[in-house]
Amino acid sequence: MKNIIVDCYENYKEEDRLTTNNARKIEFITTTRIFDELLDNKMKVLDCAAGTGVYAFYLADKGYEVTATDITPRHIELIKQKLMDKNYNMNTSVLDATDMNIFKDESFDVVLNMGPFYHLITENQRQKCFSESLRVLKKGGILVTSYIPRYYVIQHVAMGDRRYLDMKLAEQIINTGVIKHEDEKCFWTDTYYSSMDEMEELYKRNGLKIIDHFAQDGISPLLQEKVDSLSFDEFEVWCDYQYRICREKSILGASNHVIIAGIK
Template identity: 30%
Template sequence: MQDEYLEYYANYDEEQRLTSQNITRIEFDTTIDQLAEFTQQAKTLTELGAATGRYSLYYANQGLDVTAVELVPELVEQLRANAKQQATNLSIHEANATAVSFIPDQSQDIVLVLGPLYHLQQQCDREAVLREANRILKPNGILAIAYVSRFFVAGLLAKMSPVLVTPDVLATLNETGLITAPEVDTFFRTGYFSTPAEIERLTQSCGFAMKKHIATDGFGRYIGKELNALTETQYQSWLSYHLSVCHEPSLLGSSNHGLVIATKCAS
């Protein structure tokens, strides 16, 4: 499964994903906005699953001491190229987010986990990432976790193809967070899709206290065509509205992405 995952991201244009459309821009803009109160006072930040560095480079350019960890060699190569192009200094490592022994204990103010949980299909691996985040965070350090809602994905399957609307496919997704149907592409076959309640339990069980739980996209993906057609001024108006309601609990399950921000509990 990991080989399939690596091949998928080796050929995927991750560089453009967060900037190419309004419905993907809102993910980045919301995450930056919701983390601002914590990053403004931070000095050190690690991103586990940094991809091509959209977040890592942003925060490095804001003056933070950034460590970026990424598993896919092609994405690491592009991250290095992006850092060079921007003349940005940060520490880059090709490694699995489940094991980052090269990062010292209690050395980070903030840890971002904005992608790995999408693809860690084993509970023990998801826990391992958060345990590593806990280990490297300073006391009261901040953790940010992104996840993909399995409730949103169920609707996406119905939109993709009626062939995927079967009791077996939907029950498997609902009960396990997995999609095993051969008709779906690699992202879905290698994916893991969470419920909002599950992510909260995972976060708390790994030694963190919840601070925020945010519907990163809100219901934007359901009006994607319309959002993508907005002018820049209109997009900023929509973003302002979205940021005013993204904490609404009733939006969590229907949002494509969710964002949990938590603080490391005292030992």
């Protein structure tokens, strides 16, 4: 499984994902706005699937002590290159988020689990990742998990490629949440799509007090052409609107990416 995911990201420019257009930027804008509300810059943060470091660098630039890990070697190399232009250090490591034994118990005030969860297609893998995140998190610390809602995904892929407007595929995602790389109509890689209720149950079952649950980008990816055509002032209004509605329950299932946060 690991090599499949790594191969996917080694050949994909993750560093461009949140910067190429306004419809994508809104995820970062909304997420960092809420991070500024939830987090304190004296916190020690583990970004356990940092990608190329967009959130890790955002927090480090604000004074957080950040450790950035990722399963994809290319991503860690890009983070190291960016660090050469920074006046601070950031610990980095190539790491599988289901096994973080390089870190001691209760090492971090915040764990950002914002990438691995939706690439773990078995419940056992997901629980391993979740348990490891909790193990390295201090009591009273904050666990942040990103997921992709299963009721959104067919709408999104069908807008991009009609080959995936397929009822059998839709039923597979609705019923199981799982797409595997060998599936006939796999449009990405091994992926698990979750739901608001499932994620809240996961947090409660593991003893976490939920403190936030919000849509990172809402329906903006479905409206990409419209959102990208907005003027600067219009886009600001759209971002403010997205922020105002991002915690509405009906929006959570209609968003491309969603975050749930809880206190250990």
